[in-house]
Amino acid sequence: MKTILVGLKRVVDYSVRVRVRPDGTGVDTGGVKMGINPFDEIALEEALRLREAGLADSVVVASVGPKAAEQQLRTGLAMGADRAILVDTEQSLAPRAIARVLLALVERESADLVLLGKQSIDGDNNQTGQMLAALWNRPQATFASKIELVDGCARVTREVDAGLETLEVDLPAVVTTDLRLNEPRFVKLPDIMKAKRKPLDILSLDELAPGLAGGPTPDAYAPPPVRSRGVMVDDVPALLGALRERGVI
Amino acid sequence: MARVLVIAEHDGATLNPSTAKCVTCATALPDAQVDVVVFAVDGQALGGQAAAIQGVDAVKVAEHPANEHALAAVLAPQVAALAGDYTHVLAPSTTYGKDLLPRVAALLDVDQLSDIMELLGERQFRRPVYAGNAIVTVTAPGEETVVATVRTASFAAAPGGGEARVESVTLDVDLPTHTRFVGLESSASDRPDLQTASRVVSGGRALGSAENFDVLYGLADTLGAAVGASRAAVDAGYVANDLQVGQTGKIIAPDLYIAAGISGAIQHLTGIKDAGTIVAINKDPDAPIFEIADIGLVADLFEAVPALREALQG
Ligand SMILES: Cc1cc2nc3c(=O)[nH]c(=O)nc-3n(C[C@H](O)[C@H](O)[C@H](O)COP(=O)(O)OP(=O)(O)OC[C@H]3O[C@@H](n4cnc5c(N)ncnc54)[C@H](O)[C@@H]3O)c2cc1C
Numbered sequence A: 001m002k003t004i005l006v007g008l009k010r011v012v013d014y015s016v017r018v019r020v021r022p023d024g025t026g027v028d029t030g031g032v033k034m035g036i037n038p039f040d041e042i043a044l045e046e047a048l049r050l051r052e053a054g055l056a057d058s059v060v061v062a063s064v065g066p067k068a069a070e071q072q073l074r075t076g077l078a079m080g081a082d083r084a085i086l087v088d089t090e091q092s093l094a095p096r097a098i099a100r101v102l103l104a105l106v107e108r109e110s111a112d113l114v115l116l117g118k119q120s121i122d123g124d125n126n127q128t129g130q131m132l133a134a135l136w137n138r139p140q141a142t143f144a145s146k147i148e149l150v151d152g153c154a155r156v157t158r159e160v161d162a163g164l165e166t167l168e169v170d171l172p173a174v175v176t177t178d179l180r181l182n183e184p185r186f187v188k189l190p191d192i193m194k195a196k197r198k199p200l201d202i203l204s205l206d207e208l209a210p211g212l213a214g215g216p217t218p219d220a221y222a223p224p225p226v227r228s229r230g231v232m233v234d235d236v237p238a239l240l241g242a243l244r245e246r247g248v249i
Numbered sequence B: 001m002a003r004v005l006v007i008a009e010h011d012g013a014t015l016n017p018s019t020a021k022c023v024t025c026a027t028a029l030p031d032a033q034v035d036v037v038v039f040a041v042d043g044q045a046l047g048g049q050a051a052a053i054q055g056v057d058a059v060k061v062a063e064h065p066a067n068e069h070a071l072a073a074v075l076a077p078q079v080a081a082l083a084g085d086y087t088h089v090l091a092p093s094t095t096y097g098k099d100l101l102p103r104v105a106a107l108l109d110v111d112q113l114s115d116i117m118e119l120l121g122e123r124q125f126r127r128p129v130y131a132g133n134a135i136v137t138v139t140a141p142g143e144e145t146v147v148a149t150v151r152t153a154s155f156a157a158a159p160g161g162g163e164a165r166v167e168s169v170t171l172d173v174d175l176p177t178h179t180r181f182v183g184l185e186s187s188a189s190d191r192p193d194l195q196t197a198s199r200v201v202s203g204g205r206a207l208g209s210a211e212n213f214d215v216l217y218g219l220a221d222t223l224g225a226a227v228g229a230s231r232a233a234v235d236a237g238y239v240a241n242d243l244q245v246g247q248t249g250k251i252i253a254p255d256l257y258i259a260a261g262i263s264g265a266i267q268h269l270t271g272i273k274d275a276g277t278i279v280a281i282n283k284d285p286d287a288p289i290f291e292i293a294d295i296g297l298v299a300d301l302f303e304a305v306p307a308l309r310e311a312l313q314g
């Protein structure tokens, strides 16, 4: 296989507890720590392992987002990706639009395999990979915890509600990653230096995928209902008493 | 008027309770007419189960040998072929629905909404984002078909006793062969199902080993509870992946949730926000789980859990 395309989304770091702005127009992202969507880091790690096993020639990382997403792409290059593409836009796009952009990149790069995260941890959508597969008219294997490439096919084990399901899909295909697929490597300092010299193309959204629809409009954001701190009990008999008092046992 | 198509989830023999939850969501739409579609090889018995859900007008049974396993690439074109008659297409926000529905939306060339938890109108919904740290109100654009997954923890299952009509449908669509089912390694046990159980006992990293989880199984058996786990416990291999509760695992709403040796990371808490009573047992008095627990006990779980079991039995 020649090329694996990996989607890297810039998101608020998973350790940040975001707050809704008082006027309800969104969440406060000013000054908060940003990073690569954790599932995408797993996708990139898997792509690198496939390349290192001699099963792919090159790994291209792509992000659709603001200029600042160059940071995440540079990290991807430092992890080991060969090339990076930023599709530059300030617009916040719905998964359907992102899938269209990724489809244009798939065609541009003649990708044989697309590895995406199963979900972005900001929008919690869990849609883009499935939509890309449909638009591309190719197979999808979502929530992967194991990927094996054999004879032009990918054998993918998926984390589903009933357990672990294995599918065989013809390539090219879209695979989305779950948490237990691998543990992403750490970036080493010399690699960060090397990554500065790797190619990072910036493409204009309007040229690559003109006329994208806006998607569902967010009308307002609100903080979730709070669950307040309850009672602390001293020992097991007191715990039992509290449970009985609440009528749950 | 809303004409709603609910996509049934099943294992070939039994309808998943998530279907009746989607029906509850569907019937909450103004002036709704609700149909359920069952994709199967032999779907008559399943169609009967769907017909018994109150609030359902008609059940469509689409039988095809390719429907033996729920492959999104095979099911999506069939749903898309049916969708023209409907204003809304709904599926549960289970791994089945999450896999299938975006593919349907893309074929219909519309957007999709994930995890709707509340309806504000025919096209306006509320859904959680940022691991549940914010709730966004969204409006589906224009006139297009609303395609959405339903956060099952937010809706009670519609009761049985209904008598909808059941009809077979034949769909004239090309089904791809590029995706093939190889196998399912099910970790099914005799214990209650995590997603529907009214009581859940969950363990975290503190359990330390698969063997040590026995202490939780003991309490779960006494309570008739399902067993759940944090990501750390699943990653460490103490329990199977399908027991993970949280943002990227299962979102549940039991009457009673007992968390033992779980610190209470935001990603975990988002999975249990709708639980009735949350009990936390943790030896660290500063563990974040205590900030949301209804009843907290600072203790070593290896002492407290067996003691609780004994007290319940005694
Ligand atoms: C993208 C992403 C998605 C994630 N999704 C999920 C998800 O869906 N679900 C999820 O759970 N996590 C998820 N996580 C992980 C999450 O951030 C936490 O790392 C995880 O929940 C921690 O698990 P834990 O509470 O078991 O372990 P820890 O945080 O290590 O907590 C262990 C706790 O046990 C207590 N303890 C230790 N010994 C004892 C004892 N003998 N008796 C009593 N208490 C004891 C300690 O005080 C501590 O509070 C996700 C993370 C990321 C980045």
Ligand SMILES: Nc1ncnc2c1ncn2[C@@H]1O[C@H](COP(=O)(O)O)[C@@H](O)[C@H]1O
Residues within 6 Å of the ligand: A006, A007, A008, A009, A010, A037, A039, A040, A043, A062, A063, A064, A065, A095, A098, A115, A116, A117, A118, A119, A120, A121, A123, A124, A125, A126, A127, A128, A129
């Ligand atoms: N703006 C983006 N740029 C690059 N990849 C993206 C972008 N948005 C989503 N993706 C990919 O699609 C996956 C699923 O995202 P979502 O459907 O938003 O939950 C992510 O894990 C990424 O791999």
